[in-house]
Amino acid sequence: xxxxxxxxxxxxKIALNTTLTALLEELGEECQxxxxxxxxxxxxxxxxxxxxxxxxxxxxxxxxxxTHTDGLDDLISDQLGKL
Numbered sequence: 853x854x855x856x857x858x859x860x861x862x863x864x865k866i867a868l869n870t871t872l873t874a875l876l877e878e879l880g881e882e883c884q885x886x887x888x889x890x891x892x893x894x895x896x897x898x899x900x901x902x903x904x905x906x907x908x909x910x911x912x913x914x915x916x917x918x919t920h921t922d923g924l925d926d927l928i929s930d931q932l933g934k935l
Contacts, residue, residue, distance in 0.1 A: 872927045878920060886913050 868876075889910045893903070 869927065869931055872924075872931055875920065875924055875927065879917070879924070882913055882917050882920070886910065886917070889913060 889906055892898070892906045893910075898906070
């Protein structure tokens with residue numbers, strides 16, 4: 853199932869708000885990036901500089917997630933109210 857549509861049981865498809873769809877897709881991409889960075893931190897052969905680079909990227913991802921999820925809960929609540 854794509855992010856852009858939901859199915860209510862035994863009814864028609866409901867399209868998600870385009871803003872919500874874009875934010876959810878971006879959230880998914882950034883979460884994948886965070887998971888990739890966390891996996892890199894688990895590698896045993898990283899030197900201090902590599903760890904520093906990964907932590908810096910992880911910090912940027914966390915800031916990005918924090919910024920772009922501000923108000924996302926309200927958009928989701930609005931969408932739920934329309935279902």
